Structure formats: structure tokens, C-alpha cells
Amino acid sequence: MTKKITILICCLFSATFLFAQQEPTLNTIKISGKIVDAATNQALEYATVILKDIKTQKVSGGITDLNGFFNIQVPKSRYEISVEFISFKTIKFPAQEITANKDLGIIKLKEDAASLDEIVVIAEKSTVDIRLDKKIYNVGKDMTVKGGTASDVLDNVPSVDVDPEGTVSLRGSENVRILIDGKPSAMVGLNGADALRQLPSDAIERVEVITSPSARYDSEGTAGILNIILRKGRANGFNGSVNVNVGDPRSYQSSVNLNLRSEKINLFTNFGYRDRRGPGRYNSDISYLSNGIVDSTRIEDRNFDRASKGFNGNVGLEYFINKKSSLTGTIFVRDSDGQNLSTTEISSFDPSGNSLFNSLRIQDEGETDQSLQFSLNYVNNFNENGHKLTLDYQYGVDKENESAIITDDRPETNTTDELSIDKLFQADYVLPIGKNSQFEAGYRGNFENLTSDYLVTLSNSDEFNPSNNLEFTQNVNAFYTQFGSKVNKFSYLFGVRAELTKIDVNLLTSQEKFTKNYTDFFPTVNLGYEMTEDQSFTLGYSRRLRRPRSRSLNPFENRASRTVISKGNVDLDPTYTNSFDLGYLNRWGKLTLNSSIYYQHSTNDIVRVNRQEVRLIDGKETNVLVRQPINLASEDRMGFEFNANYNPSRKLRFSGSFNFFQFKTDGDYSYEVTNPTTGTTSTINQNFDATNTSWFTRFDARVTLPADIEWQTRLFYRGPRSDAQSDTEGILSANLAFSKDILKDKGTLVLNVSDVFNSRKYVTNAFAPSRDNPTNITNQSFQWRMRQISLNFTYRFNQNKNQKNKNSQEREDDGGGEF
Template identity: 30%
Template structure:
């Protein structure tokens, strides 16, 4: 295979470009009347609809144009996300405009005189709040499952029936372009180096382990998931694969509310309480969510290592019982300081308690002759507590001109311990081993941003940011006899890691919209990273400081009212995370050892993307092709251990080069107004190149490549009397790794719910993998030093009953202005860093 990626990459994008002639929204007007007048002119009427209380755009407000002479509707349109609207092809004449939106008073603008060839710019149009009791309002519209925005794809998770009782990782399996393995590790278009934000905010727990962080978030509390494949310069340069922003459900209601969510199942149980109080300019929210889960797994491992002409075979079998308790508790406060100012603060505590009890049986052979049998009982504890505190301020001067200051303090305490009983052939305890691995991660972030419009079609954004991060780890090994006290082990490694990382960043971004429906967003960002690291008494680790310029270019073209083309390029940085840095050696399984590498450097990735989205009658389609090249890749490598017969150690090195290209196609079809069918197909080709150790101990260049296929299919049906059904299926194909492959797996579910007559609650039932015992997958790895085959069976068949109910006095309130918050989109997450 050629090593020049761009020369070997060929994209063949086969699309059928259909021009969809969709008539614009009209209020109370026959079609023939609009066509007689609206298409004859060449003038345009435009403006921006604003909330008078918040000086922010009213997104999706309805705008209708009427003839002043006979009061007949001529044309209409809908405002965009910023409140901007325009009505084109208007003939000369006298008109009036009617603007309306739920929660606001209608507003009429009279005496609009259009002259031939001249455009009318109405400027800012203020709408006043119209507070009504919710029971007096009937909302008939339905938000689409998938929304395509300028820089992101939005999956509206609140429409998912079977999400109740699960966690965020269960939900993310249904999102286009995302893939989630059975451990909860998330990848975007085949890359696991992504950033995950919660309500636009980072957290230290995400920096240490994305998979475990997602388990803290109940799926039924997620409103939407935003997939940002080509982040602009405004975002941190971290995350080679892109950004995933999880938006949780928020309450914009006046009064006192309380919502109860619960679920009981054979694999997991959850309980959530969410309350809010808002009166006037001040609001409070208080929430608590907890989820307990229980699972069972069995695994097999055959591992052969080669040394000095001998072959050492290890056969392992294990059975494990997993149980965990994940939760988060939040307290939020916001206050409108004035017409154009807002202040908010938040406190979040997340907890994770994962406990595993494993029986491990090991048989070792030398040149096919049994050498010894052994047994271990391993108790693992993976515990954490995370505190996030933020204070945010925003001031709006005029539409799209605003200044914000955001602060964030975050700290996570992590404990990753194991206790092992060593058993002899008779099953009696012959010795004990303990690993204490305690570490913490703290961050303080200060950020300020400013944006201002330039003319009618341009926007300039710039800002600066500082992140001050500290990681500390203290690990030690202790041994004991079957009845004695533990003492510090002299044969197994102990030590510390002190890691300080400071990032200073600045960016500038420029947006331009042209009359021929092109939108350009270009920018650049500079980040300087300073690192100081040491291993305590063992001395410092030589890691140089580095500075990076990361450009980004996004271009979109509206071909028609329903079809948009996009092209993008950006450069991204990927810094190593705590699990990849921590030098603690995990010896719970003596034949399969893992450790981090504190000397890791960041990797750089160039991303290219071309995408198209369109609506064809009742079908939405999004198709994209992409390619990326990563140098200095942080790659997971395995090698034999000279001092421990038959053992393999897994660590991380900056020795890889990764090239990938692929495509994703997603479609959502409304079979009927109440029945939807949607699905996606992913195709990815990966090429990995890096160094591996030969049997003689020297280094050699190796490579691996192959295709990965995946997809998902989901159907939802709304039935009379509050009934709803949903079916879902997911498949993830073979994963290519530098030293082998990991087979794919599939999951499926079926669920229904019944809304109560008062619409204040529902009860539901869901089943997952109900026709099989669970999921099985295998991995095949090899090098000149070893051959390894592993197989794992998860017994994750699940049945669950869900219940939720809301109480309290609720009144509709006009959308209040939102303060901005810190977005720390950097640091590699936990889990498998192999892309």
C-alpha cells in the first residue's frame, strides 16, 4: 500500500440531485393567489425577529405577507435559528406583515411599500411575551428526529421511546455517524479520539474515562445529541475525530415543578428526581439521578509467546459478575441582571462505583507440555467522585453582538484498585496481592469571547482561553501470605506521577453569507501547551513544550430550499489522557498486563469532509464522505515480557501513522404522519502503520489495513390513546487494530409506552437482546512475538419497566437568554485509544 494518503484516496460521490420545488409557508391563502403575485417580482423583504425581553433572536417565528388592499395572504416564510427571515420575489405594491410565534403576542407591520427592483430591510422587530397556561395551548408540530444545522447534525433524543432506564451510551448507539462498543467507548467515523461535552461544558471525569462518564447520564434526561464533525476555530483544537455535545433537558417554565423518572429491570434500575423553581428573573434547578446495573460475563483467552526458540502457551478462562452505581446531582441558578445581561452558576457532582468479582483460571504450557495450573479470585474497584463548578456571564449589545466571560473549576478523585487471592491447585489461598492506585485530576479554566456583526451578512468572532490542569497519581503494590498483613512489595513497581499541563489559546473566526446562498466560515486558532512532569524520586520526564496553529475552513451552498452541500477542512490536536499517561502497572491478570506512558506527545490530524443533505418529499437524507491523516499517532501496542514467562504487556506509544477514509449515509422516512423509519450505513477503510518488537527484541515497521462496516435501523409508531412502539437494531463490524482485529457485534431492542390521560406521565416496557443470551465478540492479535485470541460472552439480555410522572404548576415563559459556558474540548478520553 502506498504511504502517500492523498494520492491513494479517491472519492466517488454518487448522488441524485433532485430539485425539490417546495412552496413556502403561507397563512390562510389558496395556492393560485400566491403564485399570481409572489413570483412576478424581484424585490426582497427581510428583517430579524427578536425577543423584547432578552434581545435574542426568536428562532422559527412565522412570517406572513398580506396584500394591504384586500388582506389576502401573498407569501410567507420562517425565521432561522437567529431570528433572521427573508421573503423573495415580491412584486411592487403595498403590503403588511404578520409575525407570530407560540408564547409571544402577534405583531403586524403596516404600510410596507415595495418599489420595482428595490429591497426592503425592516431591521429588528421586537416580540413581547404572552404568558399562557400550558393547558390552554395545543402544540401540533413535531420536531424532526434529525436536524441538519450549519456546523452540526442534531439527533433529537427526547423522541426515543426505549431510552428510559438506560444511559447515554445506550442512546448514542442510535445517533448517525457514532459507534459505541460494549464497554461504552464511543467513536465517530471510526475514531475514538473525540471530545464529549455535556451542555457545552467539559468535565474532568470525561477526560479520565468517556465510557464511565456516559454511564452517569440517564438516557431519558437527554434532550438532543449534537455531532460536530468539523469544529470551527472557536472550539478547542482537541479531538481528531470531532465533538459530541450532549444537551440535557432543561426547564423554561415559570412556577414550581417536580419530575420523577424510574425504571426497574433485570440488568439495571434507575431513579431520578428533577425539580425547578422560577419566578420573575431568577430560577433554580435541582436534580438527582442514580442508576445501578448488574451484568455477567465469561471469557476465554489463548495466548502464545515466542522466545529463544520456545513457545509458551497460556490458556485462560474466567467468569465475572459486574455491578455498579452511577449517579449525578446538580444545582443550577440563573438570574437576568437586566434587559441585555444574564448571570448563571452551577454545581455538579458525579459519582461512579464499579465493582467486579472475577474467577480467573490459568493453565501454562511450555512447548505443548503443561507447566502449571493456577487460580485467582480478583476483586476490582473503580471508584470516582467529580465536582464541577461554573460561573458564566453574558452581555448582549445588539443582535449577534455579545461579550461573555466563562469560568470552570473541576476536580475528580479516582481510585482504581484490585485485591487478588492466589489459590493453589487444591483451591486454598496461598498468597494475596493488592494494588492501590489513587489519582486526581483538577482543572481551572478562564475564557472570554466576543462576537460582532459586520454589515448585514458577516460575523467576526474572537476570544482567548487558559486551561490550568494538574494530574497526580500515587500507586503501590502490597503482598501478604494467606493470613498475614499486607506489606509493600519489593518485586512489583510502585511510584508516583505528577503531571502539570497549561494551555493558552486564542482564536479568530470570520463568517460570510453571499447573495447566491454560499456561506463561508474560516478561522484559525493558536494553542501553546506547557508541560512539567516527574515520577517523584525517579526524576523528571522530558516532555517539550509545543505550540500549534490549527486552521479551519467550512463552506456550505444551498442548492435549493431543501438541499445543502458542505465542504470542510480542519486540523486537530490530540493530547494524551490520564489513563494513557499513568505508569501504574495493572497486574490483576499476570499474563495480560497494562500500563501507561507518561512521555507521550500529542498527535496531529488533518480532516477533510464533503457532505450533502436534502429532503425528498417525506424523506430526509444526509450523505457524507471524509478522509483524515494522523501523524505521531497515539497507538496501543503489545509486546512480550522478558521477565514473566508467557506474559504480554499493553501500553501506548507515539509510533503510529493512521489514514482513514469512508462514507456515511443516513435517511429518515415518514411512512405516515405517525410512523417513521430511519437508519444509516457506515463504511470505513483504515490503514495503520507503526513499530513493533520482533522475537529477537529489535524493532520493525508493521502495518495493517481493512474495511469496517456498520449500521443501525430504528422505527417508531405513534398509536391512538397515547400508545407508542419502537424497534431498534445496531451492528458494528470488524475493528482494525495495528496488531490484529476485533470482531463486530450487534444489539437490538423493542419497546412500547403508554401516556397517562392527563399527559403528565407514562409507563413503558422495553426488551433488549431478548431472543439471545447476549452478545459475543472475539479479538485476534499477532506479532513476531505472540499470537493471541480472545473471546468474551456478555449475558446482557435485558427487560425493563419504566415510569415517569410530573407534578407542579407550570406556565409557559418566553425563552430566556442563555449564558455561555466553558468548552474544554481537549484531552484523550479513556477506553480503547486504538482508532
């Protein structure tokens, strides 16, 4: 693999020099400046600067960055300069001879309210915006997620994969931090996978993929950060949209987005309701071996019938205290009910195929999930150069209740009641130094309190009862500082973050208490070099960690199956990771390529392993698989990825991504197995040394057909992968969508087919206790959701389809964008 990485690095640098433009000659000058909103002095990102060479009639130009700055390199000549931004009045500078570097200073654009209904967008912004520090996926442009959920949105983001069970991974790693508007949130809930399926895609404006976070961000998440930005109206006056979706299998969704903005206030709301049904299938074929020979076989066929109804609402009020400061309060509420019915047919056979027993297991589970979150944000822009103070307070409550009645030859009932209360305090201070330097410092306090009561009622009181009552407290106080500057073509951002963590785990059932305290420092380095306006390199280093969550620490057993059980491990310690990322960005006219090579070294790695236990089931000794997280020695992960956008015309747009990675795990695990009949104990030693390569790729095409019908196709393939205990097959899926604007462009119809070939299935072979000497081999097939066909209708009033949210960046993530 080392040779492969070396070749890749050589290819990357070779491409750089092949496509690099010549260094600027003495005939080249730079035109720079900053563009802001005249009313609020907020920087305008994506404002367009157009340069027309009077002598050659050649037109060139550029766009502003996150902070409103532009820096355009052109030959010496006589230029006519104009500055444009959607819904703002264009400013034109008279033709002038420019023979030396020229700074146009701060250019203030005034809003042109009369033009809102007559905007013509010359070049539609691509679905994925590529930055030096992050990739931004704009949800509004994507038809294939209309009527979907946050989980569907993330599954279409470059570098991200969501498996059929809802687990989110970034560059092949599941240890990714998910934030809402730059902060931990009750919206993600107690169970992240389930919560993401409840948040409608229509509530999401964009997703930011941050693979080399600076010190400003939490250190949590060794693979990086996914920051989900919710919609916040920014246009003046009263405007909004209504969205209705129907689908098969049953899917009814509706949402309303309303916005009222004046000189002093901005009121924005989003309400949504959904009623969905999701059939699915699970098959498990377990072969039990004795001395390498099959002793018996157990087959479980399970059908899911999941129904859920839910409401979510988000109401925010932004008050403009003056032109430099504002106060924003937001309330988010979610209330959902689910009913999951699973029917499992269980059969067992001897080696000759003779039936040993048959049974039917029915699990009827009800679930309620309620979330309430209040947040308060204060922003003070001391001046228009970026001197800024931001204060945040957030309070969230999440309640979850699950109750399951299990009917088979040994009926049982289990219930789970969980309550989580989270508080956040945050302060961020930004001080520009000169024109090209910036100092930042801040504090964040996260305080989490969770109680979980898990109760199992068995028909046979003599059987093992996994009931458990847990109290979990985690307090994290973090301080950070960073400094960045730009010197000619070179830019840097150095930072360090200190986090003080205290975790208390109280097992009330067994009257055991565990306390863990640790203080850690997390340095970050981000370097950038702009060879030309269209070509640049980035190099990032960050130290990050993965804290075990409450569910990973809670030793209760999941009772979905009598022979396959999941539980937590109260002895887990954090995983620490050193990450390196080398990126390359190049634009060749209509083609944009963003690529990177990355390497991560993790110690104390948390891995969920399969171990074997012998338990009495129906009076017979039975091997039971227990899945439990443990700390292994280390893991090395390396890989490369590239994302490309090609827009040959307004009617034809392509994008694609490819990610290849290898991970190498080193570690041994020993545990004891006790025979329930004889009481004898034996020690099992497992070696988890493994090297595996895998990859996934995504392709997206958007075509404008006759009658202005938009056609979008998305293909995704995740390659097969292996580890010390399992082999997983590859997965191919395809989505298809057609869109048509109606009602004088105020309405849009979208027909969407998700998983066209009904092929999104998770198939794996697991070996326990080890691949080399298994006592049982499990073949599993799982399909969470069948093919979905839906029709979506959106109606907009007092707003244009392509209207730009001009201030959507002013409260971006937690304190602003990267330097």
C-alpha cells in the same frame, strides 16, 4: 480506494444536479426577518413563519435558524403572513401584495402563559436535527435510552459508536473530544468511559456532533467533538418532572428535575440516584507457538459481577441583571461507589490436550468516585443583533480510589488513588458587522493538575513490582479569532486558533521528570453554498491534535491478568491531523438527507500496540502480552456517511444512518526483549503497515399504534475490522421500546428492552508480536453487559409534554452556535 472515493464524489454531485431546483426566476422574491423574545430579546430558533398565498390558497413557509433569522423564497403574489412559536402569542400580518424582496425586520413575540397546558404540536420535531455545521440528537424524544446512561445516549447518536468496553468513537475514530455544555468538565471524570456510565440519560437534553469545528472550539479531538448539553429549565413559573426506573438485571434509578423562573431569576435543578448491577463475561484463548507450531494453550474464563450505587446533583441559578445581561452559577456534584467481583478460571494444556495446570483467580475490587464542579457564567447582549460578550469560570475536583484484592496461587493487593483539579477561564466576544457578517475573538485557559498513586503489594517480594506514583500537570492557553460572512447564497467562516501547551510529568517512584512545551496554530475554514432553501453544500477544513492523556503517559501496569498487561508510555508526543469534510444537505418534503465525504491525514499517530515480553510466572518462562501506546508514522482515514429522516405521517417516522470508512497506517516499531533466565537480549521489529475498511449502520423506526401507544425499534450493526495485529468480528444489536401517556398526558410509561438478542459481544483475534510471524495468537470474547429489560415512569407537573425549551439555545456550547 481512490477509485471508490472518486465514484462517490461523482455520485454526490450527480445527485445534486438531479434534485436541484431551477434557479429563481424574475417572478421570485425573498421574505426575510428575525424573530426574538419580546421580554429578553433572545433569538428564537425553530419559530415558524407561515405564508398563505391568497390567490392560490397554497401554504408555504419556513423556520428560523439558530440566530432567529429566516429567509424564504416564494413567487410574487398576495400573502397573509403569520409567525408562531410554542408558548408565545401568534402574530399575524394583514394580507399584502408582495412584488419585491421584503424585510419584515425584527419581530418580537410575547409569551402566552395561558397556552402552556393546551399546546397542540402539528408536526413533532424529529429526533435528529440536521444543521449545516452540526447534527443535534434530542434525547427527550428517544424511548430506547430511558433509564439508561450517557453512554447509552451516545451509542444512539448518528456517526457515533460505543463499543462493549465503553470506548466512544466518532466515524470509526476513538480520538473524539467530549464536552459538557461546551466545556471540558469534571462530569466526564478521570475515566471517561466509567463516568459516562454514571451520568443518567434523563439529565441530558441533547448531544451535538461537530465534525468540522471552527476556531472557537478546542483543537483537541482529531475526529471531532461531542458536546453533551444538560437540561436547564426555561419555562416561567414552577414546574418539573419526576422519573423512576426499574430493570433486570438489577437497575433502580430515580431523578427529579425542578425549575422555578420569574422575571429576575431562573432556578434549575436535577438530582439523580442509581443502584445497578451488571453481570458480564470475558473469555481468552491463547495459543503459544514455537516455529509456527502450537507449543501450549492457555484458557481464561472470567465472569464479572459489577454493582454500583451513585448520586448526582446539578443546581443552577440564573440571575437576570437586566434585559441584556445575566449571571449564572452552577454546582455539580457526583458521588458513586462500585464493587466489582471477577472470577477467572485458568487452564493450560499441551498440544495433545493434557492438562499442565489449573488455577482460580478472584479479583475483588472496590471503587469510589467523587466529583465537584462549580461554574460561573456571565452574558452581556449589547444589542438584539448578536453583539455579545460571554465570560466563564469553572473549577472542578475529581477524586477516584480503587482497591483490589487478588486471590490466586500468588495473592496480591493493589490500590490506586487519583486526584484531579481542573480550572478553566474563558472569554468570548461576538461583533456583528452589517447584516450578514460577524467577527469573533476569545481566550480559553485550561489548567489541569493530577496526582496518581498506584501501589502493588505482592506475596513474593522478589517479583517485579509495578508500583508507581505520578504527578501530571497540563496547562493550555488558547487564543482564537474568526470572521464570517454571507454573500447571497455563499457563506464562509475563516478562523485561526493558537494554543500554548506545557506538560510536566513527574515519576516520583523512579525520580524521573519529563517536560514538554509546544506552541501550535490551528486554522479552520468552513464554506457553505445554498443552492435552494432546501438544498446546500458545506466544505470544512480544520487542523486538530490529540494530546496524550495522563493515563496514556503513566507507565504503571494494569494487573487484571498475569499474561495480558496494559501500561502507558511517558515518551508519547501529540498526534496532528488535517481534516477535510464535504457535506450535502437536501430536503424533499418529508425526507431529509444529510451526507458527507471526509478525509483525515494524521502524523505521529498514537496507536496502542501489543508487544511481547518473557517473564517468570510460577518459576516458568512465560510469554506475556503488553499493550502500550506508541507514536507511529502516519495514518490516512477516508470515508463517507449519510443520515436520513423520513416522516410520512405523524404516526410513522423513520431515520437511519450509514458510515463507511477506510484507514491506512504506515509505521514500524522496534523493541528489545530480555530473557529473565539467561539475561540475553534480542530485538523485535514489527511492521504496522495496514489497510482496513469497516462500516456501521443504524436504523430507527417509530410507529404510533392503536390506543396511542408509541413503538420504537432501533437496529445497529458494526462491520468487522482488521489492523496490523488483530481481527474483530461484526456486532449486531437491537433495542425495543413501547411508550404510553397516562394521567391526562402528565405521566408516561416506557417499557424498554436493550440488546434484545443479547448479541452485543466483542470478539477479536490478536497476533503478537506480528500477524506474519506470531509467537502467540489470542482469541478474545467480551460482553460488558447482558440484555436489559426496564420499566420507566415519568410524571410532569405544571408543564406540557411537548413544551418547547424556548431559550435552550441562549447558552449553547461555548459562546453560541456556528456563524
